[in-house]
Structure formats: structure tokens, C-alpha cells
Amino acid sequence: MTAEEQAQWIAEIVEVALEREPAELPSFLQEACGDDAALRHEVESLLGYQKEATDFIERPAYEANATLLAGEDRAEKIGEILGQYKIISLLGEGGMGEVYLAEDAQLGRHVAIKLVKAGFGRASLVRHFQREERILAALTHPNIARLYGGGITPDGIPFFVMEYVEGERVDVYCDRHALNFRDRLQLFRKICSAVAYAHQHLVIHRDLKPSNIRVTPEGEPKLLDFGIARLLEDETTSVTEQTMTLAGVMTPDYASPEQVRGEAMTTASDVYSLGVILYELVTGTKPYRTKSRRLDEISRAITEQEPPRPSTSIAKGSPQSAIRNPKSLRGDLDNIVLKTMRKEPARRYASVGQFSEDIRRHLEGLPVIARKDTIAYRTSKFVARNRIAVAAAILIALAILAGLIVSLWEAGNARRQRDVAQRERSKAERINKFLQDMLGSAAPEVRGIDIRVSDVLGEAVRRAKDDAVNQPDVMADVLLTLGRTYVSLGQYPAAEDTLRAALGASLKANGEANLTTARIMAWLGLTLPFQNKPAEGETFARKAVELLPKSPSSTPEDLGVALYGVGLGLIGESEPKAAQPFLHDAADVLKKYLGEKHGYYMASIVMLAKAHEGSGDRDGAEALYRQAITIGQNTEYRFRIYLAQAAAFLGSMLSSKGNYVEAEQTLRLSEAVYREQMGDSTMSVGAVLQYLGNVYLAQGDYAKAEAELRKSQEILAKTLNREHPSTLTSTALLGLSLSRAGKAAEGEPYLREALTMRRKILAPNDYLIPLTESALGECLTIQKRYEEAEPLLTHGYEGLKSLLGDQDRRVIGARQCLAKLYEEWGKPDKASRYR
Structure with missing residues (x-):
């Protein structure tokens, strides 16, 4: 055994010994070291093991017993001050470092401080610790010990400060x-x-x-x-x-x-x-x-x-x-x-x-x-392990015709199973190699330390597109996965681009009548409505609904996602009534297959509520929103995103009903969960800030409205684009808020931008066009530009009335703006028509 092999063998024994119970240790050392006294002495030295000690226990990073680990260097650490932290005692020792209990003088709490262990290749361990600090800093989850910070001791030893977990x-x-x-x-x-x-x-x-x-x-x-x-x-x-x-x-x-x-x-x-x-x-x-x-x-x-x-x-x-x-x-x-x-x-x-x-x-x-495991799989594994015995058995079986026929059939079946398994294994290996190569290019030495998940995803998509030329079957699955990841992050432009590339690769490799192709179409159905392409999204989703039942490997989850996509597209096309049966079916399928606490089921009832709201059934919508919120408050951490979605829509609806206090509370809940789950600058956060701005605008708190709407417009312009319908809503509301706050000249350009773009991208009968005309007319009235305001207010009012009816709150508001125009203009007769 070489010196290197001997060192590795000793390290192996030490690590396993650290996991053993006290009573097991002597027998374990006897088994591991045998009669090699020198080996055992070396192992015991590294363990700090004394023969009279009988209480040697395993020591994970936070085990609170360090009696046998105490040494001169460690004793010197007790009482040492590292920034705001005072080391109190040694908690334990792992293969990579020592962990101390410390007191945070500023916050008055106990923390765990981990330092590189002396010896054992300090240089490599320093790199390891620096890597671990980056890992923990990226992880914020209620069931993962939190990282508070880190630094370098006066001796040049890296350390980082973690949550001290009692338990x-x-x-x-x-x-x-x-x-x-x-x-x-x-x-x-x-x-x-x-x-x-x-x-x-x-x-x-x-x-x-x-x-x-x-x-x-x-x-x-x-x-x-x-x-x-x-x-x-x-x-x-x-x-x-x-x-x-x-x-x-x-x-x-x-x-x-x-x-x-x-x-x-x-x-x-x-x-x-x-x-x-x-x-x-x-x-x-x-x-x-x-x-x-x-x-x-x-x-x-x-x-x-x-x-x-x-x-x-x-x-x-x-x-x-x-x-x-x-x-x-x-x-x-x-x-x-x-x-x-x-x-x-x-x-x-x-x-x-x-x-x-x-x-x-x-x-x-x-x-x-x-x-x-199937019989065929277990048989193939048995054959692989016992080739000689199986060959002898086959020779004997050849003497019996019936046995020959059965054996041949089973052999053919095993080959088919093996071929399928081999194809899937090959595909999995190629996917794994792609991921290894892709992630290797994301090394900090290549891209810098502050690499983000979005950077890695972007690089993955670029490589997958290139590789799809020669490996379309593999890259179709990779691109589908990456596209779904973008959807979960709310990055819909990137999701659309990635899923379209996935569809091209799958059609090339598999054709249309294929499960992967159908799944990609279903996810495009989910994505495109958020890209202001609801009709195209609906088309893809309907095609998926048609194709999925033809694949024996498809799941109810696949069908539920496709049905959801159809409903989402119809809502985007202003067909909420037509969307309801699809969303109802999606909810039924997903609840039955995944259970009511699953995120996909929650998403389906949120959109079903949206369809009810759009159809005028606000009571039914409110009940569904509240159902989704209740489920979301008791579901897994990863599904809380749908709690945020339900709270956002409910808050917006409550605001439209004049229930501003509960609307603000509900929207703040949504904002907090979105920020927790997705970060501070996502489309979803931008949308909630827009809803909050509208709440403050309705209450006349124009300063708060302006603050929220500016943030909303900035976020939506970056995550979508400045001409996206959602961004334009924040733009229009910001212009109106500025106008009512006495800054009409500053608000006018925002309203003109919103009106110009809405006339360009929306259907002629969309109520948002006359609504924006009315808002711009109000802005001009405030500036006493009555002749310019009159045609905008008149056209806006008539358009809203024809689309929404006399009793809609927005129609009433437009009528009041006309009355105010004529009153200020000195035309009381015309003003009386609109009172």
C-alpha cells in the first residue's frame, strides 16, 4: 500500500469512527485495524481517543459535547472575540472544521461559528469553506440553518457564523x-x-x-x-x-x-x-x-x-x-x-x-x-449477475419444445426491455453530460464569484439550442425543463423563447404525436397569455388536450396543465365564461390526482375564480380566492406562490368593491410572499405594487400611490417591456395619480404614452382605451385645457357606457369627469346632462 493509499485508508476509518456509537467504537476499531498496531495508534491519535474514555460519541457539526476534542489550540479559542461574536465553548468537530458556540454581542443571541480545522490540508479546506459560505448564503429556507455572515480570524482562518440550532x-x-x-x-x-x-x-x-x-x-x-x-x-x-x-x-x-x-x-x-x-x-x-x-x-x-x-x-x-x-x-x-x-x-x-x-x-x-420491479427487469438483472448459470439452464431447456418457445418469448421481451432501458439510460447520460458541461462553464473563475441562477439558466438555454442541432431528442427534454423553470420564476419572455426552441427540437426528433411534444405545447399554453398572446396559447393548449390522451405514458397532471392553459388563454381573450368549464375540469383532475394542497390545484382554482370575476360572479370569485388562500396558508413552502397569487387577485377585487382596508392587508400579504419566494424585482411583485397603487389612488393618498406605481412601472418595464399591457396599466395609473396630486403636467406624458400604445396593441372594443381617454381628459381639465379635454372625455364616456353599461363604477366616474369639465368651463347646461 502506497503512502497516499495508507493516508486515505486512515481518513476513511476516522470518518466512520466519528459516526459510531460509544459501545460500538472498540469493536469497530478492532475490525477496521485488525492486528495492525501502528494503524490503530494513528487512528486513535487522530480521534483524540484515550483508552480509558468510554463516552466517545459521534460529533456532527453542532453536537454539544467537546470534552474529548479539547486541545491546546482549541482552548485558546475560548473567550476569543471575532468581530461582534465572543466564543463561549466548543460545540463539536467535523471532518472539515471545528464549530464553536458564540454570543452575538449586538443582537444578544447564541450563534454557531465554524472555522477551518487545523491540519488536513489547510489550503484546500480554506477553498472548501469559502465555497460552503457561498452555498449557505444562497439558501433561505425555514428548514435550513441560516447563514448570518463570515470573516477571517486574526490568524487568517476563514469562519462563518450560522444559526445555532437547539434540538x-x-x-x-x-x-x-x-x-x-x-x-x-x-x-x-x-x-x-x-x-x-x-x-x-x-x-x-x-x-x-x-x-x-x-x-x-x-x-x-x-x-x-x-x-x-x-x-x-x-x-x-x-x-x-x-x-x-x-x-x-x-x-x-x-x-x-x-x-x-x-x-x-x-x-x-x-x-x-x-x-x-x-x-x-x-x-x-x-x-x-x-x-x-x-x-x-x-x-x-x-x-x-x-x-x-x-x-x-x-x-x-x-x-x-x-x-x-x-x-x-x-x-x-x-x-x-x-x-x-x-x-x-x-x-x-x-x-x-x-x-x-x-x-x-x-x-x-x-x-x-x-x-x-417488473418480472422482466428482475430477470434481466438476474441474468446479468448469473450469466453462466443461466446459460446452463437454457441448454437444458432446449430439450423441451414448450420451454424453448417460452424462453424465446421471454428473451425477446427482455431484449425489448433492455433496449428501452438502454435508450433511456443513454438519454439520461447525455442529459447529465450536458448539465455537467453547462454548469462547468459557470465556474466562478470563468464568470466571477457573484454568478446568479439566471446566468446559469441563460447559458444552459444557449448551449441546449446549439446541441439541439445534433441531439434534438435529448435537448427537447432539457429545454422543456428549463422553460418550466423560467415559468416558475415568472420570467415569461425567457420561458416563451425556451419553450419554442423545445418545441422545434421535439417536432424534429419525435413529430407531433409524441408525449414530449404535447407537454411542451401545454406549457406554451400556460406561458403565452402572460406574453399578451392568449389566442396562440389557447391553440397550443387545445392541441395538447387532443394529443395527451393518445400517449399511454401521459399523466392526469399533464392533462390538468393543458386544460388550465386553455382556460388561461380564454381569460386573456376576454372570454371568462367560456374559460370556466376548462378551468373547472382542470381543478377536478388536478385535485383528484395531486390532492387539494398541491400548487397546481391551487393555481387552477385561482384562475377559475378569475373567470367567475370576469363573468360578473364576484361572490363566487371571492369564495374561490379565499379557498385558495386558506389552502395556501397550510401547504408546502414551495406552493406558497399560489397563496400570493390568490391574495393579489382578491386584494384587487376588494379594492374595486371599496373595501380598501382589507384590500391593502391582503395585497401586502401577497407582496411579502412573492418577495420571499421570487425576489424583489419580479413581474408578480410589480403587479401587486400596481394593485396597491390603485388602492391608494382610490383613497386619495396620491403620495403613496405615486411611490408604489413608480416602482411597479420600473419593475414591469424590465421584466416584461414598456409596451406590455400590464406595464401600460401602471403607466396610466401613475399619470392619473400625478394629475390628481396637482402635478398634471408631469402626469400627462404617462397618460399619452398609455393611450397611444393601448390603441396600437389592444382590440378596438377593449374598455381600457376609452378608460384611458377619460383619464387623459381629466388630466387636461385639471390644466384648464377644456377644448382638448372635451372630445377625449365625451368619447371615453360613450365608449365605456356602450361596453360596460350605465351602472359600472368606471362609467359613473367618466360621467362625473364630463360634468366637472363643463362646470369649470362655464357651461352649466351641458354639465347638468351628466349629473
Whole structure:
């Protein structure tokens, strides 16, 4: 064994030892080191292990017991001042650094401070810590320990300050509180929500384990220690660092097969680790059986053994486990857990969100994605492992004609299954290579440290378009995924461009009668109405509704999205009544398939409410909006975006009814959630600020109205464009607010711009045109330019009356403006006609 191999082997033993229980440690060291006294001495030295010590325990980043870790250097840290923080005590030590409890003198709170550990390659660890600080700074989620800041000690050691989490590891918490089956799964879904959030920000954890998940006294899980997380945007690490397996960084019991083999890791690796954690939470035991704790044996088990079904392991679990009924695991939950732990990443759940969603569906008695392996698949795996034995069996079977026929049929079926699997695997590998190459170009050394997710997405789209020339089948799926990501971020221009490129690639590779093509059309149906192209969006969505039932692999979710797109397009075409049946059907399908707490269902009832509102059924609309808000307040973090949407529309409607106090409160709720979920400068925030400006305008608070409307117009002009209908609404309202505030000369250009563009882009019978004419006439009246104002006010009033009827509040307002014009102009007879 070379010196390098010896050092790696020692590091492997140390890391595993740090995970062992006190009673296990002596036997583990005996198994790992055998009769090699020098090896054991070196390991014990690194552990700080004394033979008389019997209380050696595992030490994750925040474990509050550091007795055996205390040394001269660490003792010197106690009492040290780092900026506003005073170090109180050592909390624990991980493979990468030491963690101290400190007091924040300014805010009077306890924090955790993490410093690079002395030795073990300080230079590489400094880079690692700098990377970890960037990772944590990008993550803001209620179930992820927060990053407060960072700096450099006087000794030149990087440190960063994190939320101090009081609590206990998740498995201990579940047992000590005797959580039942459902409670454990619900708690686990919160953990999944945090990991899914990290994945959405291009971060994989790579070291998920119970000791990195703490549960607070309030029962909230906190995901800790992104100490070995690989920031997908950061490819500056060496190949050796990227492919580290058991060398003192990763915890082997929770490592995926690809981690153990030193292969590239993706989000599927975290899915696997979560599956192992869930296995332990519901059974009280680990999934793999080994004779010893030697790392090579653990590695073999992970890469070669198939874990037993959880329902068969439960009786052998921890005596503290509250899960004692194997029947509660049989069937769907067995399949869910085992799907996460499949050896091939492509056969696991596509995402942590999909994994969590399957758990939810299981809890609610709905059909799940996970299924048992087919006979053909298990047969092909058996053949791959036992080629000689199978060949002998086939030779014997040749003597029997019936056996020959059956064998030939099954062999043909296995080949077909293998061919399909090979195509899908090849496709998955090409997609993964694309992502690796794309994210590699986003390295901070190439693009700068402050790289944004939008930069990565933009680069991904450009590369995918180029690659679509030679790989249209692969890039169609990639571009669809990227397009959907843009939709979720509210970046509709980029979404449209990306989805159109996806459609071109899919039509080239697959033709029209294809599931990927149909899905792309459905998502174009969702996107184009936000691009002021509702008719085209409706056309795409209707085509998707036609194509999806013809694909055996399509899901009710696909159909629900397409139906929703049809309804959205019809609303954009001012056909709210026609939109209602499509949105009603979409809501029914999505509720049945996904459950009422899913975001897509919430979105469908919000738009159904919008259709009712547009049809004049404001009471029905209000009830649906409030239903969506109630659901949103009790749903997953990632679906709160639809709570914001419902609150925005309800607030706008309440304002139109004159209920300004509740309207403002509801809109502020929407604004807060949008900012929390999407950032401060998105189209959705711009729209809510527009609604708020209108509330203040209606109440005569012109200063507040101007402030909100200026921000709204600026945001919408950047995220959409200056000529977009939504931007023009903010432009017109800003002009009107300025006019009524006594700054009519300043407001006039805004109103003229809005009127010019609305006449250009809107249908001739759109009520917004006469409404803007009336507003401009009011602005000119304030400036005493009565001759210019009269034709605008007259035409505006007549147009609104013909479109909206005599009793509409906007018609009444236009009539009052005419009366005021003639009164100020000294024409009382004409003024009396409009009183």
C-alpha cells in the first residue's frame, strides 16, 4: 500500500469512527485495524481517543459535547472575540472544521461559528469553506440553518457564523417522542422540502444523514452542515475533489452507489441518501446487512446488495421505534422507499419533490408513482449477475419444445426491455453530460464569484439550442425543463423563447404525436397569455388536450396543465365564461390526482375564480380566492406562490368593491410572499405594487400611490417591456395619480404614452382605451385645457357606457369627469346632462 493509499485508508476509518456509537467504537476499531498496531495508534491519535474514555460519541457539526476534542489550540479559542461574536465553548468537530458556540454581542443571541480545522490540508479546506459560505448564503429556507455572515480570524482562518440550532437528531427525536407512522412521514416531507429547495438553487448536499438533521423543540427539522455540498455552479474543484468517496468526507452508510464508486454525483445521490434515512426512520434499522463494519464490505453492500423491503425489516428495528406494524409499510411505502435506493440513478425518483409528492399521495390514499420491479427487469438483472448459470439452464431447456418457445418469448421481451432501458439510460447520460458541461462553464473563475441562477439558466438555454442541432431528442427534454423553470420564476419572455426552441427540437426528433411534444405545447399554453398572446396559447393548449390522451405514458397532471392553459388563454381573450368549464375540469383532475394542497390545484382554482370575476360572479370569485388562500396558508413552502397569487387577485377585487382596508392587508400579504419566494424585482411583485397603487389612488393618498406605481412601472418595464399591457396599466395609473396630486403636467406624458400604445396593441372594443381617454381628459381639465379635454372625455364616456353599461363604477366616474369639465368651463347646461 502506497503512502497516499495508507493516508486515505486512515481518513476513511476516522470518518466512520466519528459516526459510531460509544459501545460500538472498540469493536469497530478492532475490525477496521485488525492486528495492525501502528494503524490503530494513528487512528486513535487522530480521534483524540484515550483508552480509558468510554463516552466517545459521534460529533456532527453542532453536537454539544467537546470534552474529548479539547486541545491546546482549541482552548485558546475560548473567550476569543471575532468581530461582534465572543466564543463561549466548543460545540463539536467535523471532518472539515471545528464549530464553536458564540454570543452575538449586538443582537444578544447564541450563534454557531465554524472555522477551518487545523491540519488536513489547510489550503484546500480554506477553498472548501469559502465555497460552503457561498452555498449557505444562497439558501433561505425555514428548514435550513441560516447563514448570518463570515470573516477571517486574526490568524487568517476563514469562519462563518450560522444559526445555532437547539434540538436533537431526527431519528432520536422520532423515537423519544414516540412519533407514529404518519407523523414521521410528515416530518420527513419537511426535510424533503429543504433539500428540494437546495436543489432548485443548484446545490446538492452529498452528506445527508440523521446527524445532519436536527429537530427543534417546536418539532421543526433543520438541515445542517453543507460541509461537503457540491455547488453545481462551482466547478473549480479538482477532479479528485469532485469524486471523493469515503475519504473522510462522506458518511458511508448513507452514500449512494455512484458516490461509493467515485462517480459524478447529481441530485439523485441526495434522493438515495434520503431514502436510506427514511428506511431507518420507519424500521429502526439500517438497510444493508454486513458481517463487519469494514469499509470495503459496506461499499460492496451498497453497490451490490438489494436492500430488504422495509416491511420485512421492521420487526428487527430499534426497540424504541414507534413503528411496530409491518402492515403499515407493505405495498406502496415499501415501493416508495426502495425506488429511492435503486442502484441506477435514472431509476430513482426524478427529484426530491417527486419523492415527497409520492409520500403525500400515499398518506392520502392516492395512486403513487413507485411500483415493484417488473418480472422482466428482475430477470434481466438476474441474468446479468448469473450469466453462466443461466446459460446452463437454457441448454437444458432446449430439450423441451414448450420451454424453448417460452424462453424465446421471454428473451425477446427482455431484449425489448433492455433496449428501452438502454435508450433511456443513454438519454439520461447525455442529459447529465450536458448539465455537467453547462454548469462547468459557470465556474466562478470563468464568470466571477457573484454568478446568479439566471446566468446559469441563460447559458444552459444557449448551449441546449446549439446541441439541439445534433441531439434534438435529448435537448427537447432539457429545454422543456428549463422553460418550466423560467415559468416558475415568472420570467415569461425567457420561458416563451425556451419553450419554442423545445418545441422545434421535439417536432424534429419525435413529430407531433409524441408525449414530449404535447407537454411542451401545454406549457406554451400556460406561458403565452402572460406574453399578451392568449389566442396562440389557447391553440397550443387545445392541441395538447387532443394529443395527451393518445400517449399511454401521459399523466392526469399533464392533462390538468393543458386544460388550465386553455382556460388561461380564454381569460386573456376576454372570454371568462367560456374559460370556466376548462378551468373547472382542470381543478377536478388536478385535485383528484395531486390532492387539494398541491400548487397546481391551487393555481387552477385561482384562475377559475378569475373567470367567475370576469363573468360578473364576484361572490363566487371571492369564495374561490379565499379557498385558495386558506389552502395556501397550510401547504408546502414551495406552493406558497399560489397563496400570493390568490391574495393579489382578491386584494384587487376588494379594492374595486371599496373595501380598501382589507384590500391593502391582503395585497401586502401577497407582496411579502412573492418577495420571499421570487425576489424583489419580479413581474408578480410589480403587479401587486400596481394593485396597491390603485388602492391608494382610490383613497386619495396620491403620495403613496405615486411611490408604489413608480416602482411597479420600473419593475414591469424590465421584466416584461414598456409596451406590455400590464406595464401600460401602471403607466396610466401613475399619470392619473400625478394629475390628481396637482402635478398634471408631469402626469400627462404617462397618460399619452398609455393611450397611444393601448390603441396600437389592444382590440378596438377593449374598455381600457376609452378608460384611458377619460383619464387623459381629466388630466387636461385639471390644466384648464377644456377644448382638448372635451372630445377625449365625451368619447371615453360613450365608449365605456356602450361596453360596460350605465351602472359600472368606471362609467359613473367618466360621467362625473364630463360634468366637472363643463362646470369649470362655464357651461352649466351641458354639465347638468351628466349629473
